[in-house]
Amino acid sequence: MKAAVPITIASLKVACAQCNLLELCLPFGMSENEIDRLDELVGARRKIKRQQHLYRAGDPFEAIYAIRAGSFKTDVLLEDGREQVTGFQMTGEMLGLDGISTETHTCNAIALEDSEVCVIAYDKLEELARAVDGLQHQFHKVMSREIVRDHGVMTLLGSMRAEERLAAFLLNMSQRFTARGFSAAEFHLRMTREEIGSYLGLKLETVSRAFSKFQDEGLIAVQQKHIRILDIAGLKKLIQHQPSRC
Amino acid sequence: MKAAVPITIASLKVACAQCNLLELCLPFGMSENEIDRLDELVGARRKIKRQQHLYRAGDPFEAIYAIRAGSFKTDVLLEDGREQVTGFQMTGEMLGLDGISTETHTCNAIALEDSEVCVIAYDKLEELARAVDGLQHQFHKVMSREIVRDHGVMTLLGSMRAEERLAAFLLNMSQRFTARGFSAAEFHLRMTREEIGSYLGLKLETVSRAFSKFQDEGLIAVQQKHIRILDIAGLKKLIQHQPSRC
DNA sequence: TTTTGTGGTTGACGTGGATCAACGGAGCAT
């Protein structure tokens, strides 16, 4: 019997105010009072095992998700079978925003490791956003941030060469790990070379070669998915592309 | 004398309900009552001459803009001088959504022809969105649509070859002209080959060659910026990329 | 009219990254 440990509904739900991801997630910038009201919003957590889908392209859109633990990729499948990874998401980041426009998810969200998300029913979110100023504003910021991020990727895909792309990717990962309290210089990638390549518009062999080249040049140390950045400045210099001559 | 034509403040403002872009713009899907309330929101129109900036990267963010007439491009400048076009916008589309996240515009918006926009003060928009359910929902949809669109561009840049990209671009333009009541088969591009190239991650010569090739193959007729699509199905076939063999 | 400038086309050539192929190592089930 569990009499000694009272388990209430509340304890099964997410208490945003207690969540250590607060700084990274939707509540960022909201007042304490406002955050307390968020808890009516977050219905349940959901665990997703590695390689499983949180949602699929075509699924009806009902909720957005905040990553509580773990990480995900989003991708779309072209008619001819090509896969395009559109993003990697870490704890505190939101998934599913693309579904609002058509009320249907437009991509697949797949866990890169065993993960857990907070489920945020979208109709409730809209309702609460009307009442809680800070929530509305933060939600808009989250969506806008996604737009800015996507523009960054477009720039990367549209105007950088292979090594610049990979350098930008590593610096981005490093920065995101840092924001989560992990080492900026040493981390574990949860995605394969092929997934990185798809995201960066490169083939897996090219990604692999660029990793090796960076290693030869003393910029990083690679061991499978484990990355150690030895020369952050060197990587940064790479992405401002020395124009051909002069 | 103009005595016979009373000019009121109201007539200088935009009446969303009377605007013929209603179907394409923010009000789409809102009720008549709701749309009437929008008029308190749209402060003024602003005319932008060809090649002039509506806003610049770094400008403080105060308003978003609905294009009332004309067209724009958005771009970002990399440190080394490279320009990356992140989008082309037509009538009814919104500009400036990227600014919400950092309260600073992150790209430049430049008119491709003499244009006019409706200025929507962002703080007023948030305020009104709290009162008018339909507005809140439509605004979210507009932002989400931008995210979906960007994912589409990422897919294009990440996994298509030059001719596929250009075919996708032409079909997209055609579809957007159609939505605005113009011919699907014949239209005028307002941007240069270089701007198209930047957007598609190609050099202007490659764009030009692809146009010529499409013309040789009878898919389109090109004369400078004037495009006539002769074989829509043919273009569509191009973008599903016949996998190398079989 | 000629001039000048901007944008577009086309050709010749070079190269970055894709493709094809072989192999090696890690993790997992047996």
Next chain:
DNA sequence: ATGCTCCGTTGATCCACGTCAACCACAAAA
């Protein structure tokens, strides 16, 4: 252990697109 499978690395070759350069069309200025 053994074998299997997935993932990553590396080499050899190819080709799509970038680069460089010449030229052309059109529009605005002189």
